[in-house]
Structures are given as C-alpha cells and as structure tokens.
Amino acid sequence: MSPKNIIIMSKCEQCIVREFSSLKALTKEELLKLSDCKTSHIIKKGEVIFEEGENVNGIFCIKDGICKLTKLSANGKDHIVKLVTKGELLGQRSMISDEPVNLSAVALEDMQVCFIPKSDVMGYFDKNNQFSMNVMKTICGDLKEADDHMVNLAQKTVKERLAETLLYLHDSFGKNEDESLRIQLSRDELASIIGTATESCIRLLSDFKKLGLIELSGKKIVLQDIAKLKKVAE
C-alpha cells in the first residue's frame, strides 16, 4: 500500500463501523488516542492491502468495502479463504502469533480502511480485557467457520458447494435494488471460493440458470428460487 493513499478521515469516536468490531470495547480516552495513531486509506478495487508472507505490523479496520483473503496453493492457483467486509478487522491472527500474515488481502470493490500499528493495538490488548476477549472470540469464530468450510470442501460436490456459496453471498452481503447479489465476483473468483475449475463453475451456473434457480446477466446474479437452491446445497 503506497503512502499516497493516506487520507484524512473522521475521528474514531464518531466512526460507526467501530461498533461492529472488537474495537467497540474501547473507552472514550482510548478512542481519542486511537484517532491519533491510526492512518486512513482509500484502496481501489483490485488493489492489494497486504500479501501472504508480509510483515504487516498492525491491524486494519474496514470502514467500507469488501475484500477477499486468498492463499496461494502449490499448483499456483489462488484460493479464496474468506471474504471480509465493513466493520471487521484484518490481521489479528498474524499480530497475536507474531508472524507474517498467511493470507493476502485484495479489495473486491473500492474500500476505506484504517491502519492501527501493532504497538498501539497491543497496548489496548494488555489493558482492556474486554477488547482482547472480543478479538479472541472473533478468532475462535473464524476457526469454527474454517472447520465447517473444511468439511464442506471435503465432503460436498462442486454443485452443492456452489449452491451453498451463492446462498452465503446472499445472506452475508445482501442484494441490490435490482435483486442481484450485492457482492460481485468474477466466475474465476467464485470458482476459487468453491475450489473448482473456472469452466466447471461457469457450466454449473448455466445449469442453475436453466433449472430456474438463478438469473444471470453479465456479472449480476439473481437468486430466483432460494428454496430450491437450499435443496441443491442439501
């Protein structure tokens, strides 16, 4: 992330998304201090926030937008491990483990993020028990999600995984006025969430369309028959 992306943004006390993250435990004094040590950034769609193996030395708080967390596999393909959105924090695991990040973060749409240096976060971490507890619970939630995801990848067919993922995108990120999924992924990205070849993903989307489960127009996807999709996902 280049320094030119640093911009002036509102104070942390007035930031709404803070309420949705572990940071909600911070006191007014802590928030005032936080406003001083944070830097705010605009990240454009497609830009990299951090890359696998990098030393991030802090955490990011997402004020707006969505990004994907990816991991490079042995065969050279990226796998999307998780989607992260407004109100969530990035880089917590790496900070606690005191290790380089094990995933890359790439913006799926224009984003606003704030960066808080590790030294500052760790201060809150040591002194504010509720804050550290919140971070821990988030990581525990991630671990549970990862376990579920793992079992799905191991036991479900590509078709089931695609149906499930479409429902997940619908439930987690909502839809636009025209009923299409708010989050827009390329076929390639969708394939790398469900763990399949791009062509297989495209083919199954076409099948779903023919079966009346979804509507397709360009990148836009409308879930037409959610009940049936749920049946396909099992």
Place this chain on the structure above:
Amino acid sequence: MSPKNIIIMSKCEQCIVREFSSLKALTKEELLKLSDCKTSHIIKKGEVIFEEGENVNGIFCIKDGICKLTKLSANGKDHIVKLVTKGELLGQRSMISDEPVNLSAVALEDMQVCFIPKSDVMGYFDKNNQFSMNVMKTICGDLKEADDHMVNLAQKTVKERLAETLLYLHDSFGKNEDESLRIQLSRDELASIIGTATESCIRLLSDFKKLGLIELSGKKIVLQDIAKLKKVAE
C-alpha cells in the same frame, strides 16, 4: 465420559506434559490449586471424550494418547478435522466462545486425560496474562493450520492429499521400532482425513505400495521412499 473413569493421578507440578501446553505459564501456586480442581480419566481406544454439540464446560489436558477431532457432514459421514496428542489441550475454542463444542473427540488409542472445569481455567485466564496469551497463540496456530488444510482440500488431488497426510503422520507422530507409523488409523479414518471414499483410499495405498513408496502389512504402514512421497505430494 462416565464417572467410573476418574482415577487418581500425579500432581500437576510433577506432570511433564504440562510443559508442552499453554499451562506451562502457570505459577507453582496455580499448579497446586489446579491439582485440586482437576479430575483424571482413563479413556479406552474408541471411546468418546465429548460429542459435537455438547456443553463441555472446561478443557481437557492430554497426558497420554492420541484422539481425533471429527465433524459430521451433511451426508452423514464423519470428517477428521484434526489429530490431537499428548501435551495438547482440548476444548479451548468452545470455552472462549462460550458455545457448545463444534467437534467430537474420540480416542484413537488408550488415553490419560485430565479435565479442568471452566470456572478454574477462566480464573487463570483472567489473572495470568502469559497463560491467556499461550491459549490465544495456540488457537491462532490452529486457524492457520485450518486455512492451509482448506486450500489443500480445495486444490489438491486425492493422491496428493494421501501422500501429504502420510508424511504428516510420519513427521507429527513418529514411528515404531519396526519403522511403521506410530499412529494407526483404519483405511476408513485415513479416508476421512483426506476427504475421499474408503475404496479410493485403499486403492491409492495399493498403488503407492506397487510404486515402492510404502509397505503395507495389516494396519501397519511403513514409509519406504519419503523423497518420492514428497514428490507425489508436490
């Protein structure tokens, strides 16, 4: 776990495996108190320590033996998410999230485990910063492992996953005097680690044998050519 399994065991201060878990951070006084609140248990091979959905209300410290952590998938098959052995703790995520456990734990061999009630652990957790930090780092490590595992399941072939798993079993659990893998899994269990049908797993083991990568005699598996196995795993 039935109460009849409770047995008298040595004091925590003298317990060696404690040194390998987050509990190593506890002070002598804390360990003395721990000895009083813990209960010790013998678990026979195949017995269930806890089951998915159960309220465990504490953590288990494994003094001896190995168990599998499994999750039931939608199609009714168990998937082995993780193997846990001597020196590790069980049930930490559930305790911190304050939720039922999301995995079942089943002994793969006879085990000795100690149970520490949640109320006691949480006491150490609040007062001993190093202990809570250790627990957190363990969970962060689990999350990283889960991410890696996920990508492997999504991107690698069954053959690659089998080779990788055999190497993992070798590196993590060692071998017996006769060079065979110390940890003994049924073909069915091996299949449910790599996420495939039992028959496919058996077939690939036969292939590996024909290729001179491994030796098979009953449940015993000897890794004959580790270099080649690594190549197969990529």
Place this chain on the structure above:
DNA sequence: ATTAAAACATGACATTTATCATATTAAAGG
C-alpha cells in the same frame, strides 16, 4: 470509436473419483 485484452461460455474429451458388487482377510465374541 477502435482495438486489444480479459472474461465468459460451450463443446469434446480425458482423467479422476465415487459407487456398487463381491471376494478375501482380520478381528472379536461366545
């Protein structure tokens, strides 16, 4: 607006993997 590049789509085919059937072997219980 034009062109180049990227993304999407589909057919043909190869490969991988699952499923079903059926032996064979090993383990466990009376």
Place this chain on the structure above:
DNA sequence: CCTTTAATATGATAAATGTCATGTTTTAAT
C-alpha cells in the same frame, strides 16, 4: 475354537470434474 462381523481389497462401471480448444461477449485502454 468356531462363528460372526467388520475391515480390507479389487473389479466393473457410472458419475463428476478437469483440461484443452475455440468462439463470443464484455471491458478497458488508446
């Protein structure tokens, strides 16, 4: 020790998925 059951093994086949080729559409850049 015998008998029953479970685990292992293998063949035959079906189904799922990946790969390569190729054409179309969309997007982005000049």
